Structures are given as C-alpha cells and as structure tokens.
Amino acid sequence: MRSLEYIVFLSLVVGLAWPAGLYLARVFEGKPTFLDPALQPIESLLYRLLGVRKSREMTAGVYTVCFLLFSGVSTGGLFLLLLVQHWLPGGPADHYLTTPMTTDLAANTAISFSTTTTWQAYAGETTLRYLTQVLGLVSQNFLAGAAGLALGIAFIRGFAREPSATLGNFWVDLVRALLWVLLPVALVGSLVLIWQGVPLNLAPYTEVHKLEGGVQTIAQGPVAALEFIKNLGTNGGGFFNANGAHPFENPTPLVNFLAMLAIAVLPASLTITFGRMTGRPRAGLVLLAVMVVLFVGGLALCDFAESATPPRLADLHVSGGNMEGKEVRFGIGSSVLAAVVTSNGATGSYNSMDDSYQPVGVLVLLVNLLLGEVIFGGLGTGLYSIIMIALVAVFLGGLMIGRTPEYLGKKITASETRLIVLYALLTPAVVLVLTALAIGTNAGRAGLVTNGGTRGFTEVLFAYASSMANNGQNMAGLNANSVFYNLTTAIAMLAGRFGLAAIVLALAGRLGAQRRWPTTLGTLPSDSAMFGVLVFGTILVIGALSFLPALALGPMAEALQH
Amino acid sequence: MKLRKNIWTAVVGVISLTVLTGCIFPLVLFVLGRLLSPGQAAGSLVTRNGVVIGSRLIGQDFTRPEYFHSRPSAAGSGYDGTASGGTNLGPSNPKLIGDIRKLAEDYRKSNGLPADAAVPIDAVTRSGSGLDPHISPRNAELQIARIARARGLDKDAVQRLVTNHTQEPQLGFMGSPHVSVLDLNLALDRAAPLIPR
Numbered sequence: 001m002r003s004l005e006y007i008v009f010l011s012l013v014v015g016l017a018w019p020a021g022l023y024l025a026r027v028f029e030g031k032p033t034f035l036d037p038a039l040q041p042i043e044s045l046l047y048r049l050l051g052v053r054k055s056r057e058m059t060a061g062v063y064t065v066c067f068l069l070f071s072g073v074s075t076g077g078l079f080l081l082l083l084v085q086h087w088l089p090g091g092p093a094d095h096y097l098t099t100p101m102t103t104d105l106a107a108n109t110a111i112s113f114s115t116t117t118t119w120q121a122y123a124g125e126t127t128l129r130y131l132t133q134v135l136g137l138v139s140q141n142f143l144a145g146a147a148g149l150a151l152g153i154a155f156i157r158g159f160a161r162e163p164s165a166t167l168g169n170f171w172v173d174l175v176r177a178l179l180w181v182l183l184p185v186a187l188v189g190s191l192v193l194i195w196q197g198v199p200l201n202l203a204p205y206t207e208v209h210k211l212e213g214g215v216q217t218i219a220q221g222p223v224a225a226l227e228f229i230k231n232l233g234t235n236g237g238g239f240f241n242a243n244g245a246h247p248f249e250n251p252t253p254l255v256n257f258l259a260m261l262a263i264a265v266l267p268a269s270l271t272i273t274f275g276r277m278t279g280r281p282r283a284g285l286v287l288l289a290v291m292v293v294l295f296v297g298g299l300a301l302c303d304f305a306e307s308a309t310p311p312r313l314a315d316l317h318v319s320g321g322n323m324e325g326k327e328v329r330f331g332i333g334s335s336v337l338a339a340v341v342t343s344n345g346a347t348g349s350y351n352s353m354d355d356s357y358q359p360v361g362v363l364v365l366l367v368n369l370l371l372g373e374v375i376f377g378g379l380g381t382g383l384y385s386i387i388m389i390a391l392v393a394v395f396l397g398g399l400m401i402g403r404t405p406e407y408l409g410k411k412i413t414a415s416e417t418r419l420i421v422l423y424a425l426l427t428p429a430v431v432l433v434l435t436a437l438a439i440g441t442n443a444g445r446a447g448l449v450t451n452g453g454t455r456g457f458t459e460v461l462f463a464y465a466s467s468m469a470n471n472g473q474n475m476a477g478l479n480a481n482s483v484f485y486n487l488t489t490a491i492a493m494l495a496g497r498f499g500l501a502a503i504v505l506a507l508a509g510r511l512g513a514q515r516r517w518p519t520t521l522g523t524l525p526s527d528s529a530m531f532g533v534l535v536f537g538t539i540l541v542i543g544a545l546s547f548l549p550a551l552a553l554g555p556m557a558e559a560l561q562h
Numbered sequence: 563m564k565l566r567k568n569i570w571t572a573v574v575g576v577i578s579l580t581v582l583t584g585c586i587f588p589l590v591l592f593v594l595g596r597l598l599s600p601g602q603a604a605g606s607l608v609t610r611n612g613v614v615i616g617s618r619l620i621g622q623d624f625t626r627p628e629y630f631h632s633r634p635s636a637a638g639s640g641y642d643g644t645a646s647g648g649t650n651l652g653p654s655n656p657k658l659i660g661d662i663r664k665l666a667e668d669y670r671k672s673n674g675l676p677a678d679a680a681v682p683i684d685a686v687t688r689s690g691s692g693l694d695p696h697i698s699p700r701n702a703e704l705q706i707a708r709i710a711r712a713r714g715l716d717k718d719a720v721q722r723l724v725t726n727h728t729q730e731p732q733l734g735f736m737g738s739p740h741v742s743v744l745d746l747n748l749a750l751d752r753a754a755p756l757i758p759r
Contacts, residue, residue: 001731001735001738004735005731005735005736005737008735046578046579046582049574049578050571050574050575050578051567051570051571051574052571062568065565065568066568066571066572069568069569069571069572070572070575070576072572073569073572073573073575073576074576077576077577077580096644123645123646123647125644125645125646126644126645134584134585134588135580135584135585136584138583138584138587138588139579139580139583139584141583142579142583142584142587143576143579143580143583171571171575174575174579175579178579178582178583183582183583183587186587187587187590187591190591191591191594191595191598194591194594194595194598194599194602194603195598195599195602196602197602197606197618197619198602199602199603199604199605199606200588200591200592200595200603201603201604201605203604203605205643205644206605206607206614206617208607208614208615208616208617209613209614209615210615210616210622210623211615211616211622211624211629211744211747211748211751212622212623212624212625212626212629216616216620216622216641216642216643217642217643217644218605218616218617218620218643218644219643219644219646220605222588222592224591224595224603225587225588225591225592229583240646240691241645241646241647242637242646242647242648242690242691242692242693245646245648245689245690245691246646246691246693247619247620247621247691247693247694247695248605248619248620251606251619252732252737253731253732253736253737253738254732254733254736256736256737257732257736309683310653312653312654312659313659313662313683316659316662316663316666316681317666317678317679317680317681318662318666318680318681318682318683318686319680319681319682319683319700320682320683320684320698321683322653322683323683323684323687323689324648324649324651324653324658324662324687324688325648325649325650325687325688325689325690326687326689326690327689327690327691327694327696328633328684328689328694328696328697328698328738328740329694329696329729329737329738329740330737330738331737331738331739331740332738333737333738334736334737334738351690352690353648353649353650353690355648355650355651355652356648356649356650356651356652356653356658356690357653358653359653359654450649450650450651450652450655451650451651451652451655453654455652455654455655475650476647476648476650477650477651477652558652558654561654
C-alpha cells in the first residue's frame with residue numbers, strides 16, 4: 001500500500017511536470033495563455049502602480065538589486081508588523097499569546113518568511129494574531145515564493161539567450177509569477193482544502209464540552225488561507241506549532257497528498273521549462289531524471305528505516321513501524337513521503353516530527369538539506385541548485401577529456417568556474433562554521449533541552465542546514481527561541497537566499513552575454529544518460545567531501561550505537 | 563540604473579502585492595469557504611443535544627473504561643487544543659523507551675491483555691500534533707472486550723461499530739486505515755447510553 005502511494009505520487013509529479021513546465025515557459029516568454037483575458041487588466045494596473053515598463057529589460061546587476069530591494073522592504077515591513085502585532089484587533093485573545101514577540105524573534109521571523117525559509121522559533125497558536133498570520137505571513141508566502149520563481153527564470157535566460165546583456169525584468173517576472181501561477185493555483189487548491197476540513201474563520205478559540213466532561217479549548221483561525229500557498233511557494237511554515245501534523249492543517253491523507261504535489265510539481269517542471277526555453281529539451285529531461293533517481297533512493301532508505309519496528313523497542317512487544325511523532329491517518333507511508341518531499345522541496349511543512357525519526361531516517365532528510373535541495377528543490381531556486389552542480393560536473397568532465405568545458409553551448413571559463421566553486425563552498429562554510437560555533441559555546445548548547453549526545457549534535461547541524469537551504473523544518477527538540485539561535489539561523493537564512501542568488505545571477509549574466517558556441521565532436525554532450533550519471537556522481541562526491549565528517553558525528557554515530 | 567526609482571517601486575510593490583495576496587485573496591477565499599463548506603470552515607464542530615462536544619478533527623482524551631481511548635498525547639497536559647506538538651524525543655532517548663514501556667504496561671492492564679501480548683505501536687506512542695483524532699483498527703479491536711464488559715454490550719455489536727467506523731486508505735492508496743475515536747464513542751453512546759458520572 002505504501003509503495004502504491006509512492007509510485008502514484010512520483011508518476012503524477014513527472015506527468016504533471018511536462019504540461020506545467022511548458023505553461024511556465026509560455027508565461028515567462030510573454031506568450032498568450034488561456035488566463036490572459038482575466039489577468040491582463042490586473043497586470044497593467046499593477047505595472048502602472050509600480051511605474052514599471054514591461055519592455056524595459058535589466059542586466060544581472062540591476063535584476064539582483066531589485067530582488068534585494070524587494071526582499072529588504074518585505075523583511076522590514078514584516079518586522080514592523082510583528083513588533084506592533086499586539087495592538088492589532090481580532091483573535092486570538094491576549095491570554096493565549098504567551099510567547100513574547102521579542103526583537104530578535106521578530107527579526108528572525110521576518111527574515112525567515114521573506115527568504116521562503118519559514119523557520120519558526122515560535123508556536124503559531126501561542127504567538128501570533130490572526131491578522132499577523134494573514135497580512136504578514138500569507139502575503140510573504142506568495143511574494144517570496146514568486147520572487148524565487150523569478151530568480152529561476154532569470155537564471156534560465158542566461159542559458160537561453162545569446163548574446164544578451166539582460167536577463168528580463170524582475171518586476172514583470174514577479175507580477176507574472178503571482179498572477180499567472182501562484183494565485184490561481186492557490187485559489188483552487190485552498191478551496192479543496194477547506195472542503196476536506198481545513199478551517200478558515202476568525203472565531204475566538206472555541207471551548208467545547210468533552211464527551212467525558214471537562215472543557216477542551218480548540219485553537220481556530222484563517223488556516224486555509226495559509227495552507228496551500230505555504231506548500232506551493234515552497235515556504236512551509238505552519239499556522240500551528242505542529243505544522244502539517246496538526247489535523248486542522250492536514251486533516252486527511254488526500255490533503256497531504258495534494259500538499260506534496262504542490263511542493264514538488266512546479267520545481268520539477270522547471271527542468272522542462274529550462275529545456276524549452278534553451279531549445280534543448282533533452283538537457284532538461286536529464287536533470288529531471290537525476291532528480292527522480294535521487295528521490296527514489298532517499299525515499300526507499302527512509303521508508304526502510306521508519307517502517308521497521310524501532311530496534312530499541314524490541315523487547316517491549318510492540319508491533320508496527322516508528323509511530324512516535326506520527327499521525328495514524330498518515331501511517332508510515334504518507335509520513336515518510338511528506339518528510340522526504342519537504343526535505344527535498346525547501347519546504348518546512350512536515351507532517352511528522354523529524355526529531356523522533358530513526359537515525360537513518362534523519363540521515364536521509366539531513367543529506368537532502370545539505371545537498372542544497374537539488375531534488376526538485378525550492379520554487380525557482382531548486383533549478384539553479386541542480387544546474388550549479390551540473391556545471392561542476394561539466395568542469396570535471398572537461399578536465400577528463402581535456403577540452404574547454406561548455407554547457408548548452410556556453411563556455412565555462414576560469415571566471416565562471418570561480419563563481420561555481422564559490423557557490424559550492426558557501427553552504428559547507430556557513431553550515432559547518434555555525435554548527436561548530438553552537439556546539440562550542442554555552443549559548444548554543446543551552447538549546448539542547450530534549451535530547452543530548454549524537455542526537456543533540458544532529459539537531460544543531462539540522463537547524464543550520466535547514467536555514468541555509470531555506471527549508472525551515474526543524475528537529476524541534478532544539479529550543480531555538482534564544483538570541484543566539486535567532487541570530488545565527490538568520491545569518492544562515494540570509495546567506496542561503498541572497499548569497500547564493502547573487503552568485504547565480506552574476507553567473508547567468510556572464511553566460512547570457514556569451515554567444516552560443518556550436519556543438520562539435522569534442523563537445524561533452526549535456527543531454528545524454530552519461531552526463532546524467534556524471535551529475536549524479538558529482539552530487540554525491542561534493543556532498544560526501546563536504547559533510548561526511550559532520551554526518552559521521554551525528555546520525556551515523558547514532559545508528560551504530562546501541 | 564535609477565536606484566531611487568527602484569526603491570520606490572519596491573515599496574509600492576510590497577504594499578500593493580500585500581493587499582492583493584494578504585487581503586483580497588484571503589477575503590475571496592473566506593467568502594467562498596463560507597458558501598461552499600461552512601461546517602468545515604468553522605472547524606468541523608460536532609454538537610449533541612445543542613452542546614458543542616468537540617471537533618471531528620481534533621482528538622480528545624478518554625479515560626473511562628466505557629469509551630475507546632485515544633493515543634497518548636504530548637500537547638500540553640494531553641490533548642490541549644491550544645498547544646499542539648509531539649515529544650520530540652529521539653529514538654535512543656532513555657526517557658522515550660521508559661515512557662513506552664510504562665504506556666505498554668498500562669495498556670495491557672486496562673485491556674486485560676497478557677504481559678507478552680503485542681501492543682499496536684500507535685497505542686503507546688505520542689503523535690506529532692498531540693491532537694491525533696484517530697487510532698489504528700487493531701488498537702480499537704484490542705479495546706472491544708473492555709468496552710463490551712463496561713457497557714453491558716455484546717462484543718460482536720461493538721466489533722460491528724468498529725468495522726463500520728474504520729476508514730480505509732483514501733482513494734484506496736493514500737494514508738493508513740484509521741478509526742475516529744470521537745465518532746466511535748458517539749456511536750457507542752447511541753447504542754448504549756451512558757449515565758454521566
């Protein structure tokens with residue numbers, strides 16, 4: 001039964017990626033689509049408001065600056081909203097909001113949501129007003145997600161165009177991502193979620209009289225407004241503390257399945273968009289195939305680890321897989337599927353608690369985060385994650401055959417290689433240095449309030465890997481609401497979003513300015529199965545070289561202990 | 563590049579797009595939700611004799627032998643609807659092993675099972691939300707004897723209730739078989755009304 005769900009899921013992701021990818025290409029090449037009559041008036045109105053001329057293109061530098069300005073204003077606005085939220089009207093009542101919105105928590109949360117990380121050092125139901133969740137968080141789920149998609153499209157144009165000084169217009173890409181992609185899909189998806197039971201109300205927390213007597217207070221809220229876009233925009237921050245495990249956020253296996261499709265389909269489809277816009281469809285398919293192989297491997301390993309009766313419970317006569325931190329309606333299958341998809345998809349909306357996973361299960365999730373989310377990945381950002389590694393593979397391949405490396409007719413010279421290496425080194429540098437800092441200081445170790453030993457180390461490594469990958473899921477045994485963690489995870493989130501994006505756009509600008517060199521007999525073909533194997537190997541080698549020692553101290557050591 | 567102009571565009575952009583996605587979108591959804599699925603939008607609340615007795619989706623705790631028992635919970639002091647969450651205990655944490663050992667002993671004792679009887683794992687582990695409204699069909703079946711005795715009902719009658727309330731994987735392949743504890747207990751109360759304590 002579990003394998004059937006996995007197979008149907010993967011088939012749908014691949015099957016839907018094709019039409020979705022072609023649609024995305026039409027949207028961002030400005031070709032007509034069936035939604036034009038409804039959306040073009042809103043589009044023109046927005047351009048007039050923003051003072052944007054659609055035909056004015058931007059260089060990589062200007063594109064980057066506009067993206068940074070937009071994200072900066074978003075962060076600042078959300079930060080202010082969080083600081084004044086206790087003056088906002090509406091629910092929940094003050095006495096439920098027991099977590100104080102400190103300056104460091106507000107800053108961490110603002111950065112977290114404007115970078116699509118949606119790392120949460122707070123519990124939604126005891127910290128935020130309904131209005132904060134809708135005005136501040138729902139909107140940033142849309143805006144930051146759309147900005148990520150714009151980045152991915154600009155990156156594709158670097159390969160698709162020749163020779164061109166520009167990568168498109170950031171504001172136009174942003175608006176079209178919102179109007180043609182995120183808003184319509186989220187509207188339909190959210191309605192299905194409400195039908196399945198996800199609430200959408202502004203009611204006060206409801207007191208019910210339990211069957212056995214006594215009163216239960218149930219947290220309510222405009223949950224459905226957040227629920228679909230948090231996955232579609234690959235953000236993932238939950239309305240409630242338990243995120244996708246909470247029955248109001250994820251009431252049925254169908255909702256869970258749709259949420260996972262919302263995470264994976266668009267990032268997967270961008271490989272098709274890439275193939276279409278560059279005129280090399282097979283190159284896109286090779287990347288998709290690498291993603292699928294890595295996905296299946298991780299899923300199989302995680303399923304194997306979680307479905308066995310936990311070895312440490314062997315003498316307690318307990319039957320069934322590891323259900324600590326998992327919901328019965330999802331069982332092992334839908335839980336593992338969500339864990340693997342969210343850890344691949346830069347989305348923190350898990351439906352089971354990572355911290356109670358078996359060591360090998362955690363290892364899979366952690367490796368997904370550390371590889372920089374090359375499997376589907378974040379919306380827009382996932383595509384450049386895998387292509388950056390593909391470029392490393394191109395470079396290695398070039399060394400092997402002794403030719404100037406090139407990808408899709410664009411030469412990878414010394415200066416491009418410098419940017420690629422910088423990109424590949426940034427994640428290990430940030431994650432490992434911050435992990436060492438946390439483990440080496442009292443302020444960092446103070447967060448280990450639930451688990452110690454190897455599991456405690458893994459919690460810390462996981463926190464920075466998740467922040468750097470702009471994923472946002474956590475091993476929640478770590479108490480991360482402290483000045484130390486609010487500050488250090490924010491640094492990782494900023495580096496993971498803006499550091500990597502700046503490198504990627506600079507590279508795209510350089511490549512776009514090149515003319516496309518003709519394919520010759522000496523060219524390493526970038527659309528063959530052989531190239532796919534090379535990319536696959538490069539991903540594993542880079543991952544192992546960067547992180548094997550850290551992984552050995554964490555989940556690997558734990559798996560070997562008894 | 564005119565930096566000042568782009569700063570202006572960024573400010574206007576964030577404000578206008580926030581109005582679009584953070585005000586208009588939720589408002590449209592709110593109205594449509596009210597029209598199409600009013601009960602679900604309000605939190606799937608269940609009323610009996612004019613009293614709201616819970617939400618179909620949110621688990622509650624049961625301790626009396628006459629009721630099916632929910633899973634153990636880590637939400638607040640147990641099934642606290644304002645404090646969702648799991649234990650976050652790692653699988654090698656001695657506290658987790660100790661908790662499960664104790665929970666398994668309690669489960670066997672309250673259901674009259676021998677000391678080496680296999681206990682379904684959902685009965686002795688805490689869910690991620692702490693609000694899991696469901697138990698596994700096997701967990702429900704092991705509680706039938708206790709409930710039949712406490713209610714003076716025929717075991718087969720209780721078994722039929724469990725069978726009728728077992729939800730198979732959605733569309734045949736999504737998720738796991740599960741039984742809603744609240745629905746099942748409401749059905750029990752209809753079959754053999756309980757005198758409130």
